[in-house]
Each structure stands twice: as structure tokens, then as C-alpha cells.
Amino acid sequence: MRGILAVLLLLVSLPAEAGGLIEEDIRLPARFAGLFGTRTLSLSALVVRPDDGARHPLAILSHGAPRNEYDRHARSPRDQLDKARELARRGWVTVAVMRRGYGESEGEYAEDYGRCSTPAYEPAGRAAAEDLRETVRLMADKPYVDAGTVIAVGHSAGGFASVALAADPPPGLKAVISFAGGRGSPRPDEVCGPEILADTYARFGQTARVPMLWVYAENDHYIGPALARRLHAAFIGAGGRAELIMLPPFGEDGHKLFSTKGAPLWTAQVDAFLAREGLAQAVPTTAAPPRASALPPEQAITIPVRGEVTESFYLTLPATPPKAILILFPGGGGAIEVREPVPAPEKAGNFLARSRALLAERGFVVATLDAPSDSADGMPEHFRVSATHAEDVAKVAAWLRERHPLPVWLVGTSRGTLSAANAALRQGAGIDGLVLTASVTRTSKQGPHSLLNMDLDRITVPTLVLSHTADGCSRSPALDGPRLTDKIGATRKAYVELTGGAEPQSPPCEGRSHHGFIGQEDEAVGGIAGFVAGQF
Incomplete structure (x- = not known):
């Protein structure tokens, strides 16, 4: 881990779980x-x-x-x-x-x-x-x-x-x-x-x-x-x-x-x-009974963002009082075809899309973004780094904050890291934190944009960079992780590199490989949750 210069822990009085x-x-x-x-x-x-x-x-x-x-x-x-x-x-x-x-x-x-x-x-x-x-x-x-x-x-x-x-x-x-x-x-x-x-x-x-x-x-x-x-x-x-x-x-x-x-x-x-309102009570009381069965099913939400253009996302809610909002940006073209009935998360190929329920279980309100309706076949990279895309994200964040007044973190994987970093750069104080996983640090003929070409020193919110040692995708090698972290201007930042996992089930730049933390979803989610919670 690198670059962790300061950690601010916010102590919140939550209902205690003892007594009767x-x-x-x-x-x-x-x-x-x-x-x-x-x-x-x-x-x-x-x-x-x-x-x-x-x-x-x-x-x-x-x-x-x-x-x-x-x-x-x-x-x-x-x-x-x-x-x-x-x-x-x-x-x-x-x-x-x-x-x-x-x-x-x-x-x-x-x-x-x-x-x-x-x-x-x-x-x-x-x-x-x-x-x-x-x-x-x-x-x-x-x-x-x-x-x-x-x-x-x-x-x-x-x-x-x-x-x-x-x-x-x-x-x-x-x-x-x-x-x-x-x-x-x-x-x-x-x-x-x-x-x-x-x-x-x-x-x-x-x-x-x-x-x-x-x-x-x-x-x-x-x-x-x-x-x-x-x-x-x-x-x-x-x-x-x-x-x-x-x-x-x-x-x-x-x-x-x-x-x-x-x-x-x-x-x-x-x-x-x-x-x-200063009315929360810190009193030993009995633990609430398990409410896993009471968790509402995931919902497919669609909101207007630009004229007739809409943005859709899966909204996944925790069974316990939430700690923060996580907006997830899948990789590839970002088109996950949000629909009802909501498909089971584990059926998704993308790392973040299939891990959204795990993140909700850790106590987060999770919004997994689709591509906007005018890019239904997928977002080109030049759109991912545009002001228009950042404005769309800002409207999603505002919609979520209106309903859940909590800190908003942007979490991207693969080409979704371009979207997350772009929104963090353009929204500034409107975002509370950033997580970049399997980050795109190198360009290609089909993908001319890279995080290392962005003005990362202007990112000042807490930032976690997460890589896998065996990531075989040519655009996101783990060896670039430390350099990427060093370029980020945040005071509180960390680099985490995972090893191990399951045998890849997809090509190296797709989600069911080490690029998508196959077999290590729990460890990756645990690292994200721990950083957001201020544990390191």
C-alpha cells in the first residue's frame, strides 16, 4: 500500500446490539x-x-x-x-x-x-x-x-x-x-x-x-x-x-x-x-432480528438526464442502515441492458455488476450504471471522458442523494475507471471518494484514452487503486498501479494488489478473468468496503 498520508474516521452513534x-x-x-x-x-x-x-x-x-x-x-x-x-x-x-x-x-x-x-x-x-x-x-x-x-x-x-x-x-x-x-x-x-x-x-x-x-x-x-x-x-x-x-x-x-x-x-x-438533528440515542438495546429476507428485490431505475435521453441503473439496497452510496461503472462499453425482472448479479460477466449484491451486504446503497439511452450499444471512450457524461453522472448522484443523504463514491472497473475518474475530476467537491479497479492505464488503437493521460493531480477525494497481479489485459497491467496511485493528488490514497483467485473463464480483458478478480470477489469487495469505511 502506498500514499496513505492521513485517514479521517467519522464516529457515528448507531443502535447498539445488547440487552433486551x-x-x-x-x-x-x-x-x-x-x-x-x-x-x-x-x-x-x-x-x-x-x-x-x-x-x-x-x-x-x-x-x-x-x-x-x-x-x-x-x-x-x-x-x-x-x-x-x-x-x-x-x-x-x-x-x-x-x-x-x-x-x-x-x-x-x-x-x-x-x-x-x-x-x-x-x-x-x-x-x-x-x-x-x-x-x-x-x-x-x-x-x-x-x-x-x-x-x-x-x-x-x-x-x-x-x-x-x-x-x-x-x-x-x-x-x-x-x-x-x-x-x-x-x-x-x-x-x-x-x-x-x-x-x-x-x-x-x-x-x-x-x-x-x-x-x-x-x-x-x-x-x-x-x-x-x-x-x-x-x-x-x-x-x-x-x-x-x-x-x-x-x-x-x-x-x-x-x-x-x-x-x-x-x-x-x-x-x-x-x-x-442530534437526536440519535447511543443506548444498549437488543440486536435487531436478521432481516435478510426483508431486503427488497433489486429495482431497475430510469431517470431523465438530457432532454429525452435517460440513464438507467440497478438499485441494490442493504438490509442494514447504509454507510454510503456507491455508483458502479462497469467496463467495456458500459451497456449492461438494465431491465425488469432484474437478473441475478452472479450471472453478470463484469466484476462490478456481479459483485453489486456483495457490496450491498457490506452496508452500501449500490447503483450499477448502464450506458445512457443514446449510447445503448455502448459508450465510446471519448464519451466516457466528456463533460456530458460527467453531467449525467451528477444527475444520478443527485437523485440518489435526495433519497439517501449519504456520501457518494464512484467505483469503476476497466474502462469504467475512465468514467469514474472523469466524473471525479469534473465534479470536484460533489463526490466524496473514488475507487479504481483494473484501471485502464494504457492506450490501444481501439482505445485512445488512459488514466495516466488525465490530470490526476486534481483528484483530491480519497482514492483506492485496486489491481490483480496476474491481470493479463494489455491495457491494465498491475505494474502500472503504483505509478497511477502516485499521480493522484488525494491526500488519502491507497494501492492494493491482489493475487490468487480462480482459473480464468474468459479472455484476459473480460470480466471472468483476473482482470475481473475472478474467484476473489469477496476479497476485492472487502478491500473496497474497508477503504470506504476508513479502515486503511
Whole structure:
């Protein structure tokens, strides 16, 4: 290894994995003002909390509203058990409460917004918020609750109620997390009075001042992405504070993202938000159960980049809170023919394309890029080193960062190293790190470009160069690796050379040879993951 002059380690407080949880069903004697005075009504609730004898901050978990009114009475706080456990493992006393008119909670349904043509969303939201306010008041007296810090976490109508609560906040409320928040969807892809709903969010935004995280999926059939953005714009335009995250399509209906199956996605957003707001709790709690089976299938994503030109990529998500985003640039012409259904990674010939699942298992959001739609047969090298290509990559990075606010690293292999280095050079501070594997350091008649001909001294982000001793490709000999590393201007850089592996199954410049780290995918991925994590 060469040129490692400095390593900066960022210590992040993540959920600990020791100890246990206490789960208990409780009743909350809530008080509500009415025309005939104050009534006390018993609300059904479930508390999940760390079993360590200490006081912890409070998370109020609020459910949605079914389209069919007859389904309200079938609801139970234990419908929220898995989500409550996730929050409790992060050090929060979590109470999942059933509002009036739901499940076994007493009282009449208080959230009716009236006619679809003229929905009264604001009084409905404020009525639901009163149930949450009473929950905060009653839980504050519990000996295991630190009432000085409270967050409200809600889904759908529960997210709407949580935003309404923040408009007139109870003591201790520090933040709101709303998943697919909204009201008034009588059937798929339809919302009653969307302009009235936006106006209601604007009124809430006039007085709500705590930071908020709003998470939606692009295929939400209750609150679609266009309406979600409209609600967000109305809210922040009136003075509210909210970060909008629009995640890729999830299952058949993205409204169900806030679920056990969606946990790898939404917990990553929650962890990042709480850390940014100084609300992450470092508390010994029980380890989360394995969620390998809950990992969503890979998705084929296509976004516009230049007019009618699009860029497609496979999006592979980890089952644990992610550490960073990796954008992968395969070699050759870069055309991997992204499609649905997504083919198994191991069937790919290219090293990075077949290793994308291994990288996701290491805790990374992985985007494996195809060639753009105007180069469907493959990118010529002059395009790989162009400003246009770098701008396309920047749009992919922005799309990913909007949904996963994490550092972005570019990872190239073979001719993909030209793309990665070009983007790093042209984007500068917009990229957080660079990995070059089986780097193209020599030209040929068909390939006139080389990394060694680039202004590598202008690359200042942390950079790893990875080679294989037996790489038989004439354009990427391992003996060029140290010289390539030395030319890079980064303060933190490393050169790693692997040996061994399996017998080649392809010509020397193709992916199933030592040029593609055949039989050493785990070692190569481990080196990449370790460098990105700051381990060397």
C-alpha cells in the first residue's frame, strides 16, 4: 500500500446490539374537551422500551386510517409492534396508540373530514393531534420516560396528525417523522380536494417549527409524488421545516413502505435524520432480528438526464442502515441492458455488476450504471471522458442523494475507471471518494484514452487503486498501479494488489478473468468496503 498520508474516521452513534426490550399493553385515561365538559376516554396502547432501568426519550407512533371505515375497529396497537421495536432498539420509549374510534380505544371517531367535495382537513387533523397530545402528557409521568425529548412518528393519517401536533406542540416535542403523510384518498390515485389539503399543510406550517422528515415512495397510490411535493412546498412556504425524501417504487403500492418489509429502507432514513438533528440515542438495546429476507428485490431505475435521453441503473439496497452510496461503472462499453425482472448479479460477466449484491451486504446503497439511452450499444471512450457524461453522472448522484443523504463514491472497473475518474475530476467537491479497479492505464488503437493521460493531480477525494497481479489485459497491467496511485493528488490514497483467485473463464480483458478478480470477489469487495469505511 502506498500514499496513505492521513485517514479521517467519522464516529457515528448507531443502535447498539445488547440487552433486551420490555413490551406491555396499556390503557391511557385521556381527557378530551367537548360541548358538555371534559370526558375521560381510555385509549388502547402498546409500549416497547429498552430493558435497562434507565429513562429514555419518548416516541409517539401513530397509525393510518383505512379507506373502509368498517376496518377501523379491527386495528390494534400490536399492528405496529415491529416498527415500535425498531424505534425502541434505537433507545426510545415507543408508544403505539390507537386514536379515538380505532380498535379498542373508547370514544367516537373524531377525524371525519366530511364531504369529499369540501373536505375539512384542518379540524380533522387537529382532532387527531389531541389524541397524540394526551398520549405525550400521560406518558411523561412514567418513571422510565425522559419527557424532555419527544418525537412523533406517523404513517399516512398518523403522519398528518403528527404534523398537526407540531403546529401546536406539546412540551418536549423535538421532531416529527411522517411516512406517506396525508388524508382523503377514497380510492387509488385519488385524493379529495388536494388544493384544500395543501392549504391545510400551509396553515400547519405557519406555526410548526420543529424539524421534520417526510418520506414517500414514487409509487404511492394514496399520496402520489406530485401531491407529496405540493404539500411539502406549501408547508415550507408557510414557514415550516421539513425535509422531503422521495424513495424509489416499493412493492405494488409505496404507501406500504413503512412496514416490516420496508424496514431496511425507512430505518436508514430515520437513523440519518435523527443523527443530523442530534437526536440519535447511543443506548444498549437488543440486536435487531436478521432481516435478510426483508431486503427488497433489486429495482431497475430510469431517470431523465438530457432532454429525452435517460440513464438507467440497478438499485441494490442493504438490509442494514447504509454507510454510503456507491455508483458502479462497469467496463467495456458500459451497456449492461438494465431491465425488469432484474437478473441475478452472479450471472453478470463484469466484476462490478456481479459483485453489486456483495457490496450491498457490506452496508452500501449500490447503483450499477448502464450506458445512457443514446449510447445503448455502448459508450465510446471519448464519451466516457466528456463533460456530458460527467453531467449525467451528477444527475444520478443527485437523485440518489435526495433519497439517501449519504456520501457518494464512484467505483469503476476497466474502462469504467475512465468514467469514474472523469466524473471525479469534473465534479470536484460533489463526490466524496473514488475507487479504481483494473484501471485502464494504457492506450490501444481501439482505445485512445488512459488514466495516466488525465490530470490526476486534481483528484483530491480519497482514492483506492485496486489491481490483480496476474491481470493479463494489455491495457491494465498491475505494474502500472503504483505509478497511477502516485499521480493522484488525494491526500488519502491507497494501492492494493491482489493475487490468487480462480482459473480464468474468459479472455484476459473480460470480466471472468483476473482482470475481473475472478474467484476473489469477496476479497476485492472487502478491500473496497474497508477503504470506504476508513479502515486503511
